[in-house]
Amino acid sequence: MEEKIIVGLDIGTTKVCAVVGRMNEHNQLEILGLGHAASEGVRDGTVSNIAKTTEAIDQAITDAENDSNIEINVVNVGVAGKHIKSFRQHGSITLPHQEDEISVTDVERLTNDMYRVITEPGTEIIHVLPLHYTVDSEEKIKDPVGMAGVKLEADFHIVTANSNSIRNITKCIERSNLESDQMMLEPLASSMAVLSEEEKEAGVAIIDIGGGTTDIAIFYDGIIRHTAVIPFGGDIITSDIKQGCAVMQNQAELLKVKFGQSMAANTKDSDVVEIPGINNRTPKEVSIKNLAYIIEARMEEIIDLIKAELKDSGYLDKLAGGLVLTGGGAKLRNLQHLFEYKIGLDTRIGYPTVFLGKSHGSEKVKDPKFATALGLALAGFKSIDERDKDRPRSIYQQPIHQEEKKRFSTEKEKVVDTTAPRGKNIFSDFLQKAKDLLIDDYEDDEDYKD
Missing domain, CATH: 3.30.420.40 (ATPase, nucleotide binding domain)
Structure with a gap:
């Protein structure tokens, strides 16, 4: 089985920080690499300059790659800023009579319905966090899975963010040739790194x-x-x-x-x-x-x-x-x-330090300023809500050899020629894919004849 490695990327007002980590056998986060750069394109927690923010992300990611010997393709990203708002919302669903008990799927269906709630223009929902549930007439249930009932209700804490702010973060991530797996409210990420369950x-x-x-x-x-x-x-x-x-x-x-x-x-x-x-x-x-x-x-x-x-x-x-x-x-x-x-x-x-294991990079990150980045890395292994039994999606990032790493770093430093015509390349790719499909169809026909 391939080893799961998660990267947390904190795009802050004063710094951009990337932490590479994996879980050890003691269920603690082992730090594989750390990279950070001065942030000059973020103001009040919100991206205000795409180019400068992208440059800072590139620097932090490159440093983290050099420190960990891992090619970084996917990151968990923090979201912050004064545009963040939250409110409570009540929701309910009626369960099929033939169902014997409430399942995880039922709870998920109720939660997913909350993402359809109408919010202020120009905003979008980034978190739907259940507070407590009601099954028929029984209230304040912490986890309804397994209970018998017809009507499932819940109160939710819903967090919204400005849509343009989210798009700007996404643009910076994409321009750095990265993919975002999760976007998480930064205090929630920090809480995963510094708070105990007690x-x-x-x-x-x-x-x-x-x-x-x-x-x-x-x-x-x-x-x-x-x-x-x-x-x-x-x-x-x-x-x-x-x-x-x-x-x-x-x-x-x-x-x-x-x-x-x-x-x-x-x-x-x-x-x-x-x-x-x-x-x-x-x-x-x-x-x-x-x-x-x-x-x-x-x-x-x-x-x-x-x-x-x-x-x-x-x-x-x-x-x-x-x-x-x-x-x-x-x-x-x-x-x-x-x-x-x-x-x-x-x-x-x-x-x-709550979930931090011993590793070569653990001493460097034992600082409150790295709490968010560490929490974002932990988010790949743990859930904000302990009731959530869903495992996070598996995003694997592969260790690379020094030769490949050197080649990758060199390629990232190359300047893209934006004046070159892109139409020819796209058309060539399309023709090649069409050719491959025709060959596959031909081979399938030959097999059928036999």
Whole structure:
């Protein structure tokens, strides 16, 4: 049997990351390769420049291929952005009287009906997630398969995305000569990498702080209950630092990453950092406490929006597992304590190690910023909903020898001549296929005569 290898591709606002993985004998993800590149064509989680995004994908995929010695053809892709919306929908079907019990097929039929629900113009459904079922008069059933009944009903959590945003992601994937197997909401992917089943059962909210957005997913009783997107992330903090400290964008990012803190009370008044002046001008001193005040003010605003979202969901008081912070923005110093102070729930930083096995690449990805890419790789082996007994489609990617790998890399670097006439090639292919069919028919006739 061929070995199943899955590639997760995270197209983020600040980076594009590709993770190549396979499941080992202990049912843990073994990392075979990692590639990442700076993202300059994505804004607020949405592709804004096809060419630059494609270039970043090419770089990340090439690095992952070089690291893993595997030719990548198919990827699982994350979807994010402020265009993401969700709502609840009720559905029902009547079962044939001759059926003895509810089958997986019946549940699938009810779920598939939800993809026909009318959504806002210009949007499409990317996830249909069942909350609970009703069989005849019996309510709040977690899994109805095997039960006897005539009418099957369910409440669903439906996630939609802007159709043009999905098309732009697809264009970038296709221009990189790749195929998308699954498209998954990024906080759901991240949850697969950082949340334990016990946390999902107890009630937990994952807060994925990216560059352009902050994504929320709430689990309770082992089931996804709510998703939301806050249109602010790490980039807006960098912009605040740029304006508040009167520095350049790249200097603001360095200040945030190296010296930034989310609680000004934990800093000293005397601590300063010196920034080189522009074009031999006098170096500029930045107060660490003032830097922390800027970060804290923006983070408090984001946390207030998160708390309001948790309250509106109805699960704020049911999260015994507390909050799990992940994504690149989760690495801000003291952010965990600020969340605990503002929201009043136990909080931890989500490192993607829950299902991660030991491998040569495992240490490199033990970072919250890789949680989404790892989750997308895990999505090829596991389901978001544990009740879903369907196995994911088998997508196999073959290891290649060094000679073939070198040839493949060289071919990918060749520039396609877009001025060459394509009609002749297409027509030639058509003639060849027609010729092959005629030969096959002729041979079949000869066999029949015999």
